[in-house]
Amino acid sequence: MVNQRVAVVGASGYGGLQTLRLLKEHPSFQVSFLAGERSAGRSWSEICPFLPLEGDRVVEAADPERIAATSDFAVLSLPNGLASKLVPPLLERGVRVVDLSADYRYKSLDQWSSVYVQEARSSARTDHDLCREAIYGLPEWHQQDIADARLVAAPGCFPTASLLPLLPFLKQGLIESDGLIIDAKTGTSGGGRAAKEHLLLAEASESIAPYGVIGHRHTSEIEQLASNVAGCPIQLQFTPHLVPMVRGLLSTVYARLRDPGLTAEDCTTVLQTVYQAHPCVEVLPVGTYPATKWAKHTNRAMLSVQVDTRTGRLVLMSAVDNLLKGQAGQGVQCLNLMAGLKPTEGLPLTPFYP
Ligand SMILES: NC(=O)C1=CN([C@@H]2O[C@H](COP(=O)(O)OP(=O)(O)OC[C@H]3O[C@@H](n4cnc5c(N)ncnc54)[C@H](OP(=O)(O)O)[C@@H]3O)[C@@H](O)[C@H]2O)C=CC1
Numbered sequence: 001m002v003n004q005r006v007a008v009v010g011a012s013g014y015g016g017l018q019t020l021r022l023l024k025e026h027p028s029f030q031v032s033f034l035a036g037e038r039s040a041g042r043s044w045s046e047i048c049p050f051l052p053l054e055g056d057r058v059v060e061a062a063d064p065e066r067i068a069a070t071s072d073f074a075v076l077s078l079p080n081g082l083a084s085k086l087v088p089p090l091l092e093r094g095v096r097v098v099d100l101s102a103d104y105r106y107k108s109l110d111q112w113s114s115v116y117v118q119e120a121r122s123s124a125r126t127d128h129d130l131c132r133e134a135i136y137g138l139p140e141w142h143q144q145d146i147a148d149a150r151l152v153a154a155p156g157c158f159p160t161a162s163l164l165p166l167l168p169f170l171k172q173g174l175i176e177s178d179g180l181i182i183d184a185k186t187g188t189s190g191g192g193r194a195a196k197e198h199l200l201l202a203e204a205s206e207s208i209a210p211y212g213v214i215g216h217r218h219t220s221e222i223e224q225l226a227s228n229v230a231g232c233p234i235q236l237q238f239t240p241h242l243v244p245m246v247r248g249l250l251s252t253v254y255a256r257l258r259d260p261g262l263t264a265e266d267c268t269t270v271l272q273t274v275y276q277a278h279p280c281v282e283v284l285p286v287g288t289y290p291a292t293k294w295a296k297h298t299n300r301a302m303l304s305v306q307v308d309t310r311t312g313r314l315v316l317m318s319a320v321d322n323l324l325k326g327q328a329g330q331g332v333q334c335l336n337l338m339a340g341l342k343p344t345e346g347l348p349l350t351p352f353y354p
């Protein structure tokens with residue numbers, strides 16, 4: 001098959017770097033264009049000598065004409081609020097887009113504007129139709145829609161890790177739709193490559209701390225999909241924590257079982273049945289709990305479920321690499337589907353342990 005050409009916009013950031021690493025080894029895609037802002041005009045080998053690309057490429061400004069002239073697809077890995085400036089001209093020029101930011105994750109532009117308030121002020125968006133058109137890029141749940149899409153919005157890292165174990169139980173009505181609690185931990189790369197004080201080694205190391213308590217942006221993103229799948233409005237409590245590691249994300253979801261007679265074995269069978277045809281999700285046996293190190297450098301989510309018969313609660317556990325299944329790996333998984341390839345093409349599923 002002829003290689004499909006992919007532009008990577010935001011190439012020098014963490015999401016861009018993972019995307020390039022995956023595309024570089026991919027049998028059916030080739031990197032056709034690199035874009036950035038501060039890095040524009042610089043040679044790639046100077047910026048990232050550790051990730052050599054064919055030819056001595058230069059990073060360019062994100063010009064839709066140039067991207068359309070060189071590329072069939074574009075992966076946008078930009079700070080929130082910027083993709084929505086590029087997506088309309090790219091789609092008009094026939095370039096299909098996977099956006100790793102939150103710009104198109106909400107069906108309603110008004111909801112996006114109420115969650116991403118600062119970004120909405122500076123972007124003055126009017127692309128309601130594109131918000132409605134964009135497909136939420138969780139391949140295990142929206143495979144065919146992603147394959148047909150012009151525009152895919154890859155989910156956030158916490159939503160990916162939390163929704164994968166939660167959705168099967170909501171869909172089958174096995175848990176109460178209220179009282180859901182998500183407690184999650186992430187490594188510092190989740191905050192991106194641009195300098196931020198709380199992500200400095202001296203601040204984040206030897207410490208663990210909650211942040212975004214009540215109202216983290218991913219709360220409403222998780223609620224949107226959970227509500228769609230459950231068929232009723234879902235409100236949940238989500239608390240993220242920053243832990244002193246570079247990559248990895250662990251999400252623990254607590255729910256109340258409707259039928260307290262269900263066992264951990266029954267619930268594991270529920271997950272196994274839903275995900276048996278999805279190699280990027282691994283359901284662990286009862287009593288085996290996932291660690292972020294098991295998912296590190298892979299595009300695989302590792303899930304486990306336990307039942308506390310004393311409290312009637314279901315405990316769902318999910319580990320992902322925030323930069324792969326939580327971001328760029330999932331983006332390439334979506335690209336694979338859009339290009340008519342196997343979802344796992346070119347994606348690592350096994351870690352180098354430890
Ligand atoms: N990190 C994570 O774990 C996850 C991140 N995401 C989302 O993915 C997106 C990218 O995140 P991440 O990779 O962490 O971000 P980084 O901060 O690491 O990278 C951002 C990139 O955007 C580029 N950029 C910034 N402004 C412009 C502009 N005006 N025009 C062109 N390029 C620009 C930067 O290029 P330059 O250096 O040249 O200025 C840089 O390459 C974000 O929306 C984030 O929310 C989603 C899931 C997980």
Ligand SMILES: CC(=O)N[C@@H](CCC(=O)OP(=O)(O)O)C(=O)O
Nearest residue numbers: 101102156157186187188190191
């Ligand atoms: C440590 C850290 O800051 N993590 C980020 C992860 C979010 C992310 O990257 O996803 P989006 O695409 O939705 O922004 C956060 O909690 O906001």
